[in-house]
Amino acid sequence: MGxxxxxxxxxxxDSIQPESLGLPDRGRRRSPGLRRSDLAVRAGISVEYLTRIEQGRDRNPSVPIVNALADALSLDPAERxxxxxxxxxxxxECAAHTRPAPPPRGVRPTVLETLRLLxxxxxxxxxxxGDVLARTSGYELVLxxxxxxxxxxxxxxxYVFTDPGARTFFADWDDVADEHAFDLWLGPSIENSEWLTTELAPVAGPEFTERLNRHAVPRRGVLRLNHPSGQELRLLRETLELSSDAQQLVVFLPAxxxxxxxxxxxxHPSPGRLRAIS
Known part of the structure; x- marks a missing residue:
């Protein structure tokens, strides 16, 4: 098991073309991307050891090994x-077998006061x-x-993965889907996946599972919304990590x-102006 x-x-x-790393093209191969042997040489480890890591038979590579693999794969800072x-x-993963506590849903009073000031x-x-724990009236109005x-x-x-309307509301749905799949890995515990496997995966389908396992680090560019009012809204995002709470405060700004x-x-709708309703 991986x-x-x-x-x-x-x-x-699999996503790296050997030529991009200055390696020779060795002709056709059964799977795309960089050969395991080439990655092992670049990282300074044996092919057998790399195989054990990839197949999940070695779960505790040292920090130098992890850094060597990051260098060998030419990862950018977010990927590292x-x-x-x-x-x-x-x-x-194997250290604890007790059922993990769900992530806290309460929001600290000082964070709520910050929202009020916003x-x-x-x-x-x-x-x-992805649980929405607190929001401003502006968030309710727009999103x-x-x-x-x-x-x-x-x-x-x-909502992103199970409501068909999300694909219309988010103009760049693929990017948004990648963001939400990626963020699930950053939860309080890998075993948050209890929520994942019992509530989300069965209804989200194989497309969600494929995105989750791809580990694509998202770009988090401008968020484009097809608002029911008929306007396309373009929003920048500033995120404040509330690490001690395993939460984040996200502020959206017009782009x-x-x-x-x-x-x-x-x-402030104009008097008499009709507004589209979704």
Whole structure:
């Protein structure tokens, strides 16, 4: 049985063309990407050891080995951080057999006060599973227009992968889906997957599972929304990690004058103006 660490290394190896690393093209091969033997040489380890890591038979590679693999794969800073994180959680997978506690849903009073000060801006507090724990009225106005906040326990990840309307609401749905799949790896415990396997995966289908196991580090560029008002909104995001709470505060800012004007119109609709309803 594989591990998140082994899956990520294998996925990155398969995505690399040997020529991009200055290696010779050795003709046709059964699988795409970089050969295991070439990666092992670049990392200074044996092919047999690399095989054990990729197949999950070695779950505790040393820090120098992890760094050598990051160098050999030419990972960017975000990918290096993810590799180190996967090495950490993979090594701890077998350490505990008790049922993990669910991530906390409570939001500290000081964080709630911060949200209040951000009004009427667009801001939300979530955990890594995508649960919406607190939000401003601006968030309800802009992102709540999708309808997902009407659920008893609104969850962005579930909405993205199970509601057909999400593919219309998010203009760049593929990028957003990659973000939410990736963030599930950053939860309080790899075994948050209890929620994953019992609630999300059965209804989200194989496309979700494929994205989750691909470990694609998302770009997190401009968020484009096809708002039900008929406007395309373009939003920048600033994220404050609340590490001690395993939560994050995300503030959304208009990326251009057109979006700023559109958001202002949503807050203060002109008298008699008809507004589209999703």
């Amino acid at each position: 591990t998140p660490l082994g899956d990520f290394i294998r996925a990155k190896r 951080n993810h590799l180190r994180y996967l090495a950490k959680i993979t090594g701890g 009004e009427p801006g667009i801001a939300v507090v979530t955990n890594r599973l 709540g227009a999708s309808g997902f906040l009407e659920a008893d326990a609104p969850n962005l990840t579930r 251009d004058e057109e979006t700023a004007h559109a958001v202002d119109q949503l807050r």
